[in-house]
Amino acid sequence: MKPAPFEYFAPPTTEEALSLLAEHGYDAKVLAGGQSLIPMMNFRLVQPSVLVDLNNIAELAYLRAAEDGGLRVGAMTRHRQVETSPLAAERAPLIHAAMSKIAYPQVRTRGTFGGSVSHADPSAELPALSLALGGKFLLRSQRGERWVAAEEFFVSLFTTVLEPDELLVEASIPPMPPRSGWSLQEVARRPHDFALMGVAAVVALDEKGLCKEARLAYLSAGDRPLAAERAAEALKGQPPSPEVMREAAEIASMQEIDPSSDIHATAEFRRHLAKVLTRRALEQAFQRAAENQQEG
Amino acid sequence: MQTFELTVTVNGTRYQRSVEPRTLLSDFLRHDLGLTGTHVGCEHGVCGACSVLMDGQPIRSCLTFAVQAHGHEIITVEGLGTRESLHPIQQAFQEAHGLQCGFCTPGILTTVKAFLEQNPRPSEEEIREALSGNLCRCTGYQHIIEAVQLAAEKMRG
Numbered sequence: 515m516k517p518a519p520f521e522y523f524a525p526p527t528t529e530e531a532l533s534l535l536a537e538h539g540y541d542a543k544v545l546a547g548g549q550s551l552i553p554m555m556n557f558r559l560v561q562p563s564v565l566v567d568l569n570n571i572a573e574l575a576y577l578r579a580a581e582d583g584g585l586r587v588g589a590m591t592r593h594r595q596v597e598t599s600p601l602a603a604e605r606a607p608l609i610h611a612a613m614s615k616i617a618y619p620q621v622r623t624r625g626t627f628g629g630s631v632s633h634a635d636p637s638a639e640l641p642a643l644s645l646a647l648g649g650k651f652l653l654r655s656q657r658g659e660r661w662v663a664a665e666e667f668f669v670s671l672f673t674t675v676l677e678p679d680e681l682l683v684e685a686s687i688p689p690m691p692p693r694s695g696w697s698l699q700e701v702a703r704r705p706h707d708f709a710l711m712g713v714a715a716v717v718a719l720d721e722k723g724l725c726k727e728a729r730l731a732y733l734s735a736g737d738r739p740l741a742a743e744r745a746a747e748a749l750k751g752q753p754p755s756p757e758v759m760r761e762a763a764e765i766a767s768m769q770e771i772d773p774s775s776d777i778h779a780t781a782e783f784r785r786h787l788a789k790v791l792t793r794r795a796l797e798q799a800f801q802r803a804a805e806n807q808q809e810g
Numbered sequence: 811m812q813t814f815e816l817t818v819t820v821n822g823t824r825y826q827r828s829v830e831p832r833t834l835l836s837d838f839l840r841h842d843l844g845l846t847g848t849h850v851g852c853e854h855g856v857c858g859a860c861s862v863l864m865d866g867q868p869i870r871s872c873l874t875f876a877v878q879a880h881g882h883e884i885i886t887v888e889g890l891g892t893r894e895s896l897h898p899i900q901q902a903f904q905e906a907h908g909l910q911c912g913f914c915t916p917g918i919l920t921t922v923k924a925f926l927e928q929n930p931r932p933s934e935e936e937i938r939e940a941l942s943g944n945l946c947r948c949t950g951y952q953h954i955i956e957a958v959q960l961a962a963e964k965m966r967g
Contacts, residue, residue, distance in 0.1 A: 516832060516833075516834070516837075517832045517834075518832070519811065519812075519830065519831075519832055520831060520832060521812055521831075522812060522814065522831030522875075522877060524877070524878075548873055548874065548875075548878075549855060549870075549873055552834075552855075552872075552873045552874070552875070553854035553855050553873065555832075556834070556853050556854055556872070557854065565831070567875075567877075567878065569878055594867070614939070617943070618858070618942050618943025618944075619868055619921065619925070619939075619940060619942070619943055620858060620861050620868045620869050620870045620921065620943050621855065621870065621873075621943065623864070623867040623868055623869050624869055624870075624873065624874065704942075705939075705942060706942045706943070
């Protein structure tokens with residue numbers, strides 16, 4: 515099995531990569547960790563005529579503390595780097611905890627944050643988690659740069675707002691609000707496989723212990739990572755009671771997600787999973803938020 | 811046809827070869843260097859048979875282009891031990907019957923090498939996690955887990 519021939523560039527700087535993308539545009543594909551792109555090239559599902567390999571660009575691999583208390587992740591940061599980073603554990607505990615669910619050790623050695631987000635697989639963790647956390651992405655081209663919120667970034671299956679000459683260079687994950695908690699719940703046939711259904715919950719309580727903020731984001735639930743906004747709205751101002759959580763799970767799983775049937779699971783089963791997992795995610799997230807409230 | 815002058819260290823030996831950019835590292839190791847110990851199973855990153863170490867970390871050589879190994883250090887199963895003097899991990903797999911047909915074994919041995927260097931006293935759970943990306947269709951994994959436990963003991967000395 516061989517990929518079709520392509521012209522290969524491995525520029526050492528972001529500037530040179532942007533120049534190559536400006537020149538080759540639609541004909542070029544960006545190679546980050548390659549853990550999704552190379553299988554697709556091996557099957558010849560994708561046959562780019564130009565490959566711009568970012569692996570020599572050291573300046574794109576970093577984890578930095580943001581001034582607002584959040585985390586800045588360079589596009590070429592490997593999953594393994596995030597998995598083993600105390601800074602990531604402190605600043606973005608949900609993302610840190612999710613790393614061990616992303617594929618296998620050999621894939622996490624190579625796979626990158628920016629690559630996973632740009633690939634926009636609706637079954638992948640990082641797009642959905644970025645959405646749950648209110649993350650945003652810095653896109654750069656020779657024409658300039660722009661920040662795009664996760665809500666705006668994902669368009670449909672494997673499709674984002676990235677223009678052919680643009681590169682995602684950084685992800686910015688905001689800090690967790692005070693008195694907040696999080697949870698990621700998934701069902702997969704085997705650990706580390708793509709999940710049949712997954713949900714990330716991020717919640718915050720106010721001084722009285724009522725839900726102040728809530729975000730629910732789903733993977734394997736549609737053609738892109740999906741946020742359940744009406745379910746989140748139903749939680750706000752409410753006490754985190756079992757009834758309130760059940761109601762939110764009902765709204766999200768029956769009205770807001772759009773799962774499809776395939777060889778692995780029916781749409782109906784995926785909705786069922788979403789309902790159960792949403793309830794579990796909210797229980798755990800509110801539990802963590804209550805613990806943070808006592809500490810704070 | 812574009813070719814690339816590749817310099818790579820494999821099992822401590824420096825090689826210089828001309829390669830097409832589309833050549834996968836797995837094919838480069840087997841066809842260009844004749845190191846057929848690295849096995850090729852699924853060629854899309856699922857089976858783990860082609861796992862090798864790049865700068866000490868386990869990777870899938872079928873999901874890496876040979877050109878991307880330029881300037882890096884690769885360890886394949888041939889770099890572990892010799893027929894006369896097996897690596898402690900290979901010794902343990904032999905003693906604990908950690909293989910049957912052996913097809914998946916090279917990828918498991920290289921993955922286990924990096925794992926035990928980072929985690930010399932792993933739990934059974936951690937061993938199963940570490941090998942989650944390596945498929946074996948013969949053993950049911952039980953003897954593989956036992957072999958890794960034995961290997962850990964041997965390597966601790």
